[in-house]
Amino acid sequence: MKIYKIPEATVMRLSIYSRYLYQLKTEGVETISSGDIALGVGVSSAQVRKDLAYFGEFGT
Incomplete structure (x- = not known):
């Protein structure tokens, strides 16, 4: 399993989402x-x- 460093900007947007x-x-x-x-x-x-x-595949 690959481990990715999630950018801080992405983390900030996740709470908005x-x-x-x-x-x-x-x-x-x-x-x-x-x-x-x-x-x-x-x-x-x-x-x-x-x-x-960053968290996998979603949707179709």
Whole structure:
């Protein structure tokens, strides 16, 4: 298993993603795309995918 050092900027964005996703969950949203997350938090969808890629594969 490879061990990666996760950039500090990515770690900071993870808490932003978490808060946004929690908000959506309380609103009843069950599925979301990286593009939707990006619009909600103000980053590119590519950045969302790159950040989450440190933790494995998600989605389809």
